[in-house]
Amino acid sequence: MNNEIAVRFDGITKAFGSKVVANKDVTFDIYKGEILSLLGENGSGKTTLMNMLAGIYYPDKGKIFINGEEAVITSPHDAFRYKIGMIHQHFKLVDVFSAAQNIVLGIKDEKYNIKKASARIGEIAKKYGFIIDPNKKIHEMSVSEKQTVEIIKVLYRGADILVLDEPTAVLTPQEIEKLFVILRNMRRDGKTIIIITHKLNEVMEISDRVAILRKGEYVGTVETSRTSEKALTEMMVGQKIELNIDRSEPKNSEDRLIIKNITYKNREGVLVLDDVSFTARSGEILGVAGISGSGQKELLETIAGLIKPDGGDIIFHNPKKDKPVTLFHKTLKQVKELAVKGCFHYPDGSPVNLSGISDKQIKRLIDEEKIIFNEDEIMDLRNKTPLQIRELGVRLSFVPEDRLGMGLVGNMDIVDNMMLRSYRKGNPIFVDRKKPSDLADKIISELQVVTPSSHTPIRRLSGGNVQKVLVGREISYAPKVLMAAYPVRGLDINSSYAIYNLLTKQKENGAAVIFVGEDLDVLLSLCDRIIVISGGQITGVLDGRTANKEEVGLLMTKHSKEVETND
Amino acid sequence: MTNSNKTQQREPLFHITKRTDIPLWKSLLIRVGAIVLGLLIIAIICSIMFGINPFAVFATIIEGNFGTERRFWILLQDTALLLVVGLALIPAFKMKFWNLGGNGQVLVGALATVAVMKFLGGELPDGIVWVIMLLASVIAGAIWAVIPAIFKAFFNTNESLFTLMMNYIAEALVLYFVYIWKTGASDTIEPMPMGNLPTIGNPFLLTIIVAAIITVFLAIYLKFSKHGYEISVVGESQNTAKYIGINVKKVVIRTLVLSGAMCGLVGLLLAGAIDHTMSATTAQNMGFTGIMVAWLAKFNPIIMVLSALGIQFLTKGMGRVQKKFGITSDAVSNIMIGLIYFFVIACEFFISYKIHINLKSKNKAKNSDGGNK
């Protein structure tokens, strides 16, 4: 490694809209022939910065110098002229084309000859140690093979500076090892390599130097050999900031949702949830910390019944004890069946025996709240659809990450969005808009949703108001379990606090709240307990009141192998 | 400095962004403007291509629709038929299921009707025959629509191509049965004497009443029923549908049964109440025109009354223009209606997108090059 400068960022600033500043006055150098890790939490501006190098975005302020000369990079094409190539997280490949066809796609100054191209691909592969079949179609490939195609695509165009955005996120440990061998080979060949990552063990293993960004600002660059994971974590997460969130002590906390050994492989065959076990307790907020994409989304969707796990149990303790039976939750038939099993008692404590009693009488007993549950129900929610879960009488609310794509329908008004949860109730044919309309009005006034009326399409509201509507709807059913994925993402401070308060209130009402977040300060100030997930595994369970940021940060970036050896 | 000049050169003359929102009056204004512009072009073409005074054309169009009482009734009847086909298509379209098979679904409905009329007409009391006709036509239409729906739901088979092919299979079937049931020397079935649907008041009224009932029914179905609500959710976002536990496959299949059944009903009206026979052209291409009707009205059942009326008004009027000015074939009518379509289709662009024209702004060039949205 020499100290010739390949890339210099000089005062780079980039803002999206008027509020979000993705990069602020970032200045640093990248040397020729080094592997530089760009380290930072989610939303720290790593990808945005690199996108400016690759011509996807153009900086608002500041200059980029390539090999000492000022460069104006306005398109990916310009980037190629400066021999810069970026491998994005989402691959840009044509599924029905072969590897070679994808690699040569869009190259103008070369005769189209797949045979020759394949030969050159072979040479590149041999030089750096890739394994690739140029004739294999993309749709027949594994994720790692697709990544190989993307890397070769960049090399084929003669890139000297390669940017890899989270290249290891989709790979197995063995594939990561292979990738690192290739990266080292490329470094030996004089290529400059920048990898965006937040996995500390990989940073330590592969990079020469580490540049750290925090909340859009450049923190510093250190030589890998002279630092430690702990020091890097400190730079990455910064000092703990006390937030002004009221955190009450949990009351009457008992096990509500027990997750046992949940395993899930996604369609690509990647193990997304690996033997996950934890317990969510009533009256507390359980935080889920982790780098985004570590399996949080799948975890919540599995609990909600949207994903079928490959193994494990989801046990729900339904706190029914000493509560009257309702016909809303149980059909007459179910009541009769449960009575035989001895699940009910009369208010005076005597067991319920329904044999010989007419349906009409049973109905009256229920209406008069004369039939009371003996004990809590214990139900396995695994392999139940969302509808079946609801039919079991489990009040499980879910605020998904994708608000307008899943939780709400953007083109519908607030009232119709309220109906998403409740439309099945009541009249068998027609929907009832009266109750949802009341609910909408209630949410608008109680949560101070800024909207022209309850008949405004949701997509016209601001992000914070959209989220208030969604959370408002989900908590309106007095949930026993409330799951919220990144509920404050993209919201301003005031809206965020409104959401924190709502979650805390639910906890005080006895719900088991599961909060998936990315801001460690928030997690540490809001949650009673925190589980940390990394690579689909639970790497630690911490007390929200005593844990510190570095501790969480380290667990978040912990490698699965280490977990095994540590245990 | 040369570099920054380059940036400016790259800045395109205009760029397009999606509108998030447009006030109702503005979108209405654009649509009305498009129709007026289309009519203006028609007037110009009439005078240039055909050498006819455009005002005479417009007068003839009106005369063609309102000239005699019969013409007026036919206008209403044909509007009613077209409206029902259009209505039949919208539940599917709202789910983003492209049912291009309206023609076929109408045809099999007519085929079933004629079969019942032929074999049961006169054999059983009229009332019973009518009920059987209704059931047969509705079921036939439903089957024709549900086959592509099942494959779409389970195998994601391309529904627009599938339903399109089903049209021609239906057409060939009708040709076959016309041949084996034909009564005279020519390849046609004489109007059936028995089993015809009753006439209420005049021969046109039954169809109009049925259409009115169906319009109200569908408007209520889509807006106030649980099924209608599920259709909207599935059409807007399948992810949301799954999130709240809607069985998407079931909704697709159920909706297409409804869609096909309504088309089958049009077949019943055409064969049972109007033509009393059938041919390969019984559907009068309404499966396609119905798409226009639905599209122009943005899938709103009530506005569709207007779009169906508008299209039939133009068609009938142009037919009259052709006769009156001695133009053979349906050339003029199709050209004019095609032109109007173009304008109305094109105006949607101006409703959903906004064009920003960059007037030599020097400083802006760099900013907008970031191009994020």
Next chain:
Amino acid sequence: MGDYIVHIVTAIGVGIVFLYGCLGEILTEKSGHLNLGIPGIMCMGAAGGCYGVSVYMGTLSNNAEPSWFLLLFISIILAALFACIGGLIYAFLTVSLRCNQNVTGLAITTFGSGFAEYVMSMVKSNEGTEFAIAKLKFKASLPFAGNLGWFGQIFLSHGFLVYFAIVLAILMWFTLKKTRIGLNLCAVGENPATADAAGINVTAYKYVAILVGSAIVGVGGLFYVMDSNNGSWENASTLLAYGWLAIALVIFAVWKPNFAILGSILFGIFYIAPNAIKGIDLATMKIFKIFPYLITVIVLIFTSVFDSKNAQPPAGLGLTYFREDR
């Protein structure tokens, strides 16, 4: 034996109409656009071609022998140009204005059939004799074809446009499979965002594909009138039926021009079979019409049930591409 040969020759004559339509539509669909205006565009091409024939024949003095080259050249160019009017409207609406493809296509078909009827009503007055002379030129085959027995009849007895279609199909197959232009076009139809990122001008490719596709379809219309239908124009709706079958053929040929050649002849055989098979009753003749559509449906079902990646429509078919949609 002799009968069969005549039938095969007729079947080829019909099949080539489908082939033109199918090739044009394949090209269009490869760019991600399902053009349901193809039947109308075929009518427009037919009308344009006939107009060209009429204009050229009008310039000749009485009894003068028309030049084979000029007649074909002028009429083919005009057929392509007229068809391109339809193609241009379609491309402008669906590519530039991002309008719904299905609706636009159907509107084009309505417009095209009317347009064709109008043009033909002007041409028709002198159709009889002129077309009768012109059709001979279109059908003119190699002089020695007749001397080569069945081989000559089946393979060499056709007019120029039959061979032109087959050459076009092979050329298209080659272009799509072996050239950079073909690769880029397929990328545009499969995944326009990727193509855009790779520096391919998506809009230009779409426009060119739609226009060239329309021109090919238009020549098909001309071929129908002058060759297949023996120099007579009946009405637009007859030709529309050919157009819809051509769209079916695209599915049957699983978007491959080389398959389309065989498919078109098969469709041609199905089309004429009712009249060709002896001893068949008329009812069965009618039912034969179902087969081209039925096998198309079966192909469609098979390719989707088995999710055969090589036989799928372009992934971007029917979707509008807007760069800022992300």
